[in-house]
Amino acid sequence: MENERKLTIARAMAEAMAQEMRIDPSVFVMGEDIAELGGVFGNTRGLLEEFGKERVRDTPISETGFIGAAVGAAQDGMKPVVELMFVDFFGVCFDAIYNLMAKNTYFSGGNFNVPMVLMTSTGGGYSDAGQHSQCLYGSFAHLPGMKVVSPSNAYDAKGLMTAALRDPNPVIYMFHKGLQGMGWLGTEAGAITHVPDESYEVEIGKAAIAREGRDVTIVSIAQGVHHGLKAADALAQQGISAEVVDLRSLVPLDRETVRASVAKTGRLIVVDEDYHSYGVSGEIIATVTESNMADLKAPPRRIAYPDVPIPFARVMEQHCLPNADKIAAAARELCGAPVPA
Amino acid sequence: MQPAKDTLAWMYEKMVTSRRFENAIEKIYMEGKSPVFNMADGPIPGEMHLSDGQEPVAVGVCAHLEAGDVVTATHRPHHQAIAKGVDLKKMAAEIFGKATGLSGGRGGHMHIFDAEVNFACSGIIAQGMGPAAGAALSRQIQGKPGVAVSFIGEGAANQGAFHEALNLAAVWKLPMVVVVEDNAWGISVSKEASTAIKRNSDRAAAYGIPGHYIPGNDPLKIYEVAGEAIARARRGEGPTLIEVETYRLAGHFMGDAEGYRPDGEKDGLFAKDPIPVMRTSLLADGSFTDAELDGLETSAQAAVDEAIRFARDSADPKPEDALTAVFA
Ligand SMILES: Cc1ncc(C[n+]2csc(CCOP(=O)(O)OP(=O)(O)O)c2C)c(N)n1
Ligand SMILES: [Mg+2]
Numbered sequence: 001m002e003n004e005r006k007l008t009i010a011r012a013m014a015e016a017m018a019q020e021m022r023i024d025p026s027v028f029v030m031g032e033d034i035a036e037l038g039g040v041f042g043n044t045r046g047l048l049e050e051f052g053k054e055r056v057r058d059t060p061i062s063e064t065g066f067i068g069a070a071v072g073a074a075q076d077g078m079k080p081v082v083e084l085m086f087v088d089f090f091g092v093c094f095d096a097i098y099n100l101m102a103k104n105t106y107f108s109g110g111n112f113n114v115p116m117v118l119m120t121s122t123g124g125g126y127s128d129a130g131q132h133s134q135c136l137y138g139s140f141a142h143l144p145g146m147k148v149v150s151p152s153n154a155y156d157a158k159g160l161m162t163a164a165l166r167d168p169n170p171v172i173y174m175f176h177k178g179l180q181g182m183g184w185l186g187t188e189a190g191a192i193t194h195v196p197d198e199s200y201e202v203e204i205g206k207a208a209i210a211r212e213g214r215d216v217t218i219v220s221i222a223q224g225v226h227h228g229l230k231a232a233d234a235l236a237q238q239g240i241s242a243e244v245v246d247l248r249s250l251v252p253l254d255r256e257t258v259r260a261s262v263a264k265t266g267r268l269i270v271v272d273e274d275y276h277s278y279g280v281s282g283e284i285i286a287t288v289t290e291s292n293m294a295d296l297k298a299p300p301r302r303i304a305y306p307d308v309p310i311p312f313a314r315v316m317e318q319h320c321l322p323n324a325d326k327i328a329a330a331a332r333e334l335c336g337a338p339v340p341a
Numbered sequence: 342m343q344p345a346k347d348t349l350a351w352m353y354e355k356m357v358t359s360r361r362f363e364n365a366i367e368k369i370y371m372e373g374k375s376p377v378f379n380m381a382d383g384p385i386p387g388e389m390h391l392s393d394g395q396e397p398v399a400v401g402v403c404a405h406l407e408a409g410d411v412v413t414a415t416h417r418p419h420h421q422a423i424a425k426g427v428d429l430k431k432m433a434a435e436i437f438g439k440a441t442g443l444s445g446g447r448g449g450h451m452h453i454f455d456a457e458v459n460f461a462c463s464g465i466i467a468q469g470m471g472p473a474a475g476a477a478l479s480r481q482i483q484g485k486p487g488v489a490v491s492f493i494g495e496g497a498a499n500q501g502a503f504h505e506a507l508n509l510a511a512v513w514k515l516p517m518v519v520v521v522e523d524n525a526w527g528i529s530v531s532k533e534a535s536t537a538i539k540r541n542s543d544r545a546a547a548y549g550i551p552g553h554y555i556p557g558n559d560p561l562k563i564y565e566v567a568g569e570a571i572a573r574a575r576r577g578e579g580p581t582l583i584e585v586e587t588y589r590l591a592g593h594f595m596g597d598a599e600g601y602r603p604d605g606e607k608d609g610l611f612a613k614d615p616i617p618v619m620r621t622s623l624l625a626d627g628s629f630t631d632a633e634l635d636g637l638e639t640s641a642q643a644a645v646d647e648a649i650r651f652a653r654d655s656a657d658p659k660p661e662d663a664l665t666a667v668f669a
Pocket of ligand 2: 494495496522523524525526527528
C-alpha cells in the first residue's frame with residue numbers, strides 16, 4: 001500500500017496520547033515506569049521528552065493513591081491517563097476504580113464527571129504465572145459505570161485511545177501484552193497495521209467484522225481475534241467459511257453486530273482468554289440465545305480459559321490457553337465436518 | 342553481637358550459594374533466547390528477577406531464624422529462600438517449571454512456597470506484609486514460639502499494605518520483623534523520586550516501634566541489628582522495622598537495558614560486591630584461611646550443580662495437571 005505506516009499497538013497508543021496532549025492541556029499521564037522508561041510495555045515512549053515531567057509522571061508503587069488521585073483530578077477538570085502496569089494488580093486499588101471512578105458520575109447525579117483513561121496490560125502465554133497473566137476483562141465489564149475497550153490491532157489502538165481521551169466517562173483501556181509489538185513478549189504480526197498520521201477516533205461500542213464468513217461466527221477480543229483469524233484460515237482450506245467478530249469494546253457491547261452475524265451463520269463460538277465462568281463468553285452467548293434461539297443450528301460453544309489460576313509451566317499454561325486449533329476443532333464439530341487428516 | 346565462626350561460615354557459604362545459583366540460572370535463562378530475546382522461550386521462560394548483590398540481607402537476617410519461623414518474600418526471592426533453607430533442588434525444579442518443583446511447576450520463580458520451612462512469596466508488591474502479620478498473630482494466639490519476617494523492597498514502603506500491616510503488628514505487639522531491602526530502585530524509578538523521606542526506617546516512628554537503618558550492605562551489621570529485632574519479637578515486645586542499604590547488581594529483571602541508571606553506577610556497585618568484600622575481610626581479620634573459604638565455595642557450588650542437574654533431568658508436568666490443585 002502506498003504511504004503505508006505500519007505501527008505497533010504500543011506506538012499507536014503513544015501517538016494517540018501525544019496528539020491529544022498537543023491540543024488538550026488537561027491531559028496528563030501517570031503510572032509506574034511510564035516516564036523515563038516509556039512504560040514497561042512501551043506505550044508511553046516519547047511522551048516525557050515532548051511534554052516534560054509535569055504532564056508525564058512516574059508514580060510511587062501506590063496504586064490506590066494515584067488511581068484515586070486520577071479520579072479527583074478528573075472531577076476537577078483534568079483528563080488523567082493512568083497506567084496500572086498489569087491488570088492483575090487491580091487487587092490493591094480496586095476501590096478507587098469501581099467505587100469511585102465508576103460510580104461518582106451516577107452518585108453525583110451528573111454534577112461531577114470522571115473523564116479519565118485507565119490503561120492496563122492483560123494476557124499471558126509467556127509463562128509469567130498467575131499474578132501477571134490474567135485478562136480479567138469480565139470483572140471490569142461486570143461492574144457498571146466504566147467503559148471497557150481492548151484493541152486487537154494498531155489502527156484500532158490509536159482510534160480507541162483518542163476516543164477514550166475525548167469521552168466524558170472513565171474508560172478502561174486494556175492492551176494485550178502479546179499484541180504490544182514488544183519483541184521480548186513475542187510479536188503478533190497481525191496486530192501491526194497501517195496507522196494514519198492524523199488523529200481519528202474509533203467509536204467505543206462498535207464491533208468490527210475482522211473477516212467475513214457464512215458458516216460459523218467466531219466472536220472474540222484482543223489476542224483471541226488473532227486466534228480466530230488463524231482458525232478461519234485453516235477452516236477455509238476445508239471449505240468452512242468462518243466469520244470473525246472483533247468486539248473491540250465490552251462496555252458498551254455491540255450486541256447487534258453479534259446477533260446479525262449469528263443470524264447469518266447459525267453457529268457461534270466465543271473465544272475468551274479470560275476465565276470461563278461468569279464472564280464475557282457467557283454474556284455473548286446469552287446475547288444470542290435471549291433473542292435469536294431460532295437462528296442457531298447448533299448449541300453455542302466457548303473456548304475460554306478454564307477456571308483455574310494461571311500456571312507457570314509452559315506445558316500447563318499452553319494447555320489452558322485458547323488457540324487456533326481448539327477453535328477450528330470446535331468449528332468443525334459445529335459444522336459436522338470431519339477432522340482433517 | 343559478633344557471629345560465631347560456624348555462623349560466619351554459614352553466612353558466607355549461603356551468600357556464595359545464592360550467587361552461584363543465580364549465575365547458573367542467568368546462563369540457562371538465556372538459552373533459546375538469542376538472537377531474539379523472547380521471554381517465552383528457553384528452558385526457563387517468564388520473568389527473572391535476580392538478587393545478585395542483595396545476599397547480605399538474606400543471610401544476616403535468616404542466620405537468626407529456624408525452620409519454624411515464617412518468612413514472606415517478594416518477586417525477587419532466591420537469596421531469601423536459600424538463606425531460609427528452602428529445598429534447593431525443588432526450588433530449581435520449580436524455576437524450570439518441572440513436575441518435581443516445589444509446586445509442581447504451577448508457581449515458578451516469583452511464587453516459591455515451601456511449607457517445610459515456612460517460606461512463601463507474592464509477586465504483588467508489599468503483599469507479604471499482611472500474611473507475615475497474620476502468621477505472627479497466629480503464633481501469639483496459639484502461644485506457639487516463632488517470629489515472622491517480611492522481606493520487601495524499598496519501593497514497597499509506598500504501598501498501603503505496608504502501612505496497614507505495620508500498624509496491626511504494632512498495635513497488637515506481634516512477633517514480626519519487617520526488613521526493607523533498599524536497592525535504590527523500583528524498576529526504573531529511584532527511591533529519591535518515589536519516596537518522600539530518605540529512610541523508610543524513620544516510618545517506624547509513625548507506629549511507635551523501633552526503626553533501624555543499616556548502611557553499607559554489611560552482613561555483620563545486618564546480623565547484629567536483625568538479631569536484636571528478632572530476639573525482641575521472641576520476647577513478646579513487638580515488631581521492628583529495619584531498612585538495609587543493599588545493591589542490585591543486575592537489572593530489574595533479565596532483559597532490562599537499565600538505561601535509567603546514571604553513568605558509572607554499575608561499576609561503582611561491582612566494586613562493592615558484598616561477596617568479595619566479605620571474603621577479603623574474613624581473611625584480613627584472620628578468622629578464616631583461604632583454604633577454608635575455598636572449601637565453602639566448593640560445597641556451595643556442589644549444591645548448586647546438584648540442584649540444577651536435578652531440575653534439568655526432571656520431567657515436565659502433565660499439561661492437564663494445570664487443572665488440579667485449585668482446591669485442597
Ligand atoms: C502492586 C504492584 N504494583 C506494581 C508491581 C510491578 N512491580 C514489580 S517489581 C516492582 C518494583 C519493586 O521495587 P522494590 O519494592 O524496591 O523491589 P525491587 O524490585 O527493587 O527488589 C514493580 C513496580 C507489582 N508487582 N505489584
Ligand atoms: Mg528496590
